Amino acid sequence: MNALARLGMVSDFPSENQTSATADQAEEQKDYWIERDGQRFAGVHLLVDLWGASNLAEPDHIDRALREAATVSGATILHSHFHHFSPNGGVSGVLVLAESHISIHTWPEKNFAAIDMFMCGDCDPNRGIPVLEAAFSPSRIDLDEQRRGSRGE
DSSP states (O other): HHHHHTTTTTOOSTTTTTTOOOHHHHOOOOOOOEEEETTTESSEEEEEEEEEEOSOOOHHHHHHHHHHHHHHTTOEEEEEOOOETTTOOEEEEEEEEEEEEEEEEGGGGTTEEEEEEETTTOGGGGGGGGHHHHHHSSSSSEEEEEEEETTOO
């Protein structure tokens, strides 16, 4: 953890849901695979393109929006890291979740953001879409959903 802190990769805002496993919990390994519609898979992966979006050059705003999307989706936030590029002001960043991740890459000069939301277990990244819509006010959202690991187990 100290190595991550030195790199600036440990969030100043740890998740309120974050827990550490005890010896008893370690024995009780939970299966985070999902069973839905007769199919068993690792998790839901959303590719979200926001067109005509705003607030794409503000790392603090983006961090808050992605945190809220993770929380309403039922995810546990472990770390976050965002980088603000110049001169155009784009932002790239990631929330590392116990259940996987949310990442974002923005092009404010094009009013475009590409967001990647992958979650396993009881989490539902689709619940985070209204949060993203409210935070970035896009004129259009293109959404692609994949079931990861659906052919492997």
